[in-house]
Amino acid sequence: MAKEGAQRAEETEQMIQKEGGKEAGEGSAAGSLRAADTKEMRAVVLSAFGGLNKLRVSKKAMPEPQDGELKIRVKACGLNFIDLMVRQGNIDNPPKTPLIPGFECSGIVEAVGDSVKGFEIGDRIMAFVNYSAWAEVVCTPVEFVYKIPDDMSFSEAAAFPMNFVTAYMMLFEVANLREGMSVLVHSAGGGVGQAVAQLCSTVPNVTVFGTASSFKHEAIKDSVTHLFDRNVDYVQEVKRISADGVDIVLDCLCGENTGKGLSLLKPLGTYILYGSSNMVTGETKSFFSFAKSWWQVEKVNPIKLYEENKVIAGFSLLNLLFKQNRSGLIKGVMDKLLDLYNRKKIKPVVDSLWALEEVKEAMQRIHDRGNIGKLILDVEKAPTPLTHAYTFTDDVGKNSKEDNENLTSDQC
């Protein structure tokens, strides 16, 4: 695997040299490509489902806005855990490859399709995109686009929609979080985890229990009331502190944790399943972990829920947006979130910035559990060849805190 890592770094360097050749005198790879041919753009392309080697930066035809769409000059894109699962083909009804991945971005409105109201060329925006966000230019329906505050950077804006809308809807729309309640969240140092922690702090006297890799604890200790290492028996740890459990369990792990999460609920408590990170056990899809996760979930017994006064729920933001047409509901949530941002109650945590050409290294950082907050693909960032500090490894969680700190500061 370390050899694969070296190969990957070499591929990145080759990509940089290739782009660098076009770049001479232009200042950035993005600028040179635009100057060379305005009908083409750089985009990350997934050629087939599988490992990191299925990702490449290629030239693609630039999209033009259809009726009701905005054309966006992209500045930054969010990299989410779901993007790893898409790359592996580890999702329900995967689309056909080749495809441009990515579900969210920030940037500037470059053109406005027919019948679009409320936006003008030059507006600073963030947007959800049903694939294809990881490109220099994106077109998306206007109902998935939101103006951003003047003091919100493009990196922050790309880190905002997926994490904060998911966290807000689970806490306030599904679980009805109120004063004095308690919440358990896994991957508390990740993008959604940190959004959950910040939103919980907007309600008085909420106790947050979180699990995360130990090296993250120092960095996130102020946002979470009780932190446990991801490998400990968290059921026992939570019960040691709160004998009757918690009001809300947010489970993005799936697998064997469904039963554990339910066992932790107080009467009238809500368990929300919203992810299946446990299905990702390596660089490519594992059929064994896929089968194990779903077999465990199907063992939930509704009669026991009734007897024990427990609520079980599921949440999928992408389905709500792109399959169930709830963009109006999400616009209302976004308005509330932007109000919280403007009142300085919440702020996206950005882990690190990466060039499009560094997408493999960025994804590897998530596989290695190295991120604290969100990874951003910065479209205008020049790639930095990886020559030190970071070695690729199959052993998740084994890179040291120093390695991660080096990587973050080197890459930012």
Ligand SMILES: NC(=O)c1ccc[n+]([C@@H]2O[C@H](COP(=O)([O-])OP(=O)(O)OC[C@H]3O[C@@H](n4cnc5c(N)ncnc54)[C@H](OP(=O)(O)O)[C@@H]3O)[C@@H](O)[C@H]2O)c1
């Ligand atoms: N349903 C929805 O609408 C929705 C929307 C957004 C996200 N999600 C889900 O929410 C979860 C968090 O998403 P995110 O984008 O914010 O990612 P994230 O939490 O930043 O993901 C990375 C972190 O997840 C933890 N992790 C758990 N299992 C892992 C594994 N098998 N491989 C690598 N890391 C693993 C690691 O933290 P530790 O080592 O510290 O645990 C890692 O640093 C994901 O399951 C995602 O699919 C769901």
